Amino acid sequence: MNKDEIEIHNTLTAINNAWRNSHPEEMEIYLHPEIIMKLPGFSGEITGREVLIDSFKEFCSNAQVLEYSESDEQINIIGNCAIATFKFEMIYERTKYRDKSIGRDFWIFERQGNNWAAVWRTMMELNEVRILEK
Numbered sequence: 001m002n003k004d005e006i007e008i009h010n011t012l013t014a015i016n017n018a019w020r021n022s023h024p025e026e027m028e029i030y031l032h033p034e035i036i037m038k039l040p041g042f043s044g045e046i047t048g049r050e051v052l053i054d055s056f057k058e059f060c061s062n063a064q065v066l067e068y069s070e071s072d073e074q075i076n077i078i079g080n081c082a083i084a085t086f087k088f089e090m091i092y093e094r095t096k097y098r099d100k101s102i103g104r105d106f107w108i109f110e111r112q113g114n115n116w117a118a119v120w121r122t123m124m125e126l127n128e129v130r131i132l133e134k
Contacts, residue, residue, distance in 0.1 A: 004116075005075045008082050008109060011116050012073075020065060024056035031118050032110065038122040040103075052121075066098070067091040080111040085124075091131070098132035 001009065011030050018026035028049060037046040037055075046052050073086040083106075090101045103126035109116040 004077050004082065008075050008084050008116055009073065012084055012107065019056045019060060020068060022060045024053050024060060027053060035118055036120050040123050040126040063092045063094050065090060065092045082109040082116060084109065096134050097130055099128050100131050101128045103127060
């Protein structure tokens with residue numbers, strides 16, 4: 001990995017650690033104020049850093065992640081833009097059920113000064129399976 005790829009990898013790690021440790025507000029420094037997240041299947045979008053962070057806060061307050069893994073990280077850098085994707089598997093539990101979620105997280109970053117800021121995100125190839133009803 002070159003220096004920029006390492007920085008993108010570290011940024012993704014920090015973003016994921018923030019929500020996985022139930023502190024989504026720590027993602028703020030890595031997100032562009034006008035970031036857009038396209039919902040799975042492009043069924044809608046979340047616009048803006050605060051709204052995106054609030055969506056992670058909602059997940060953290062209503063779900064417990066039991067297992068989480070990432071694989072097949074790919075990072076491409078073109079000028080001041082970077083595209084980063086990775087496969088994920090997660091088992092999480094809410095009050096009434098437990099689900100297994102598998103997919104590919106897809107992020108676009110823009111260099112801002114010496115740092116990379118996430119400007120766009122979606123989840124692709126998403127497959128969620130109910131594994132337990134309570």
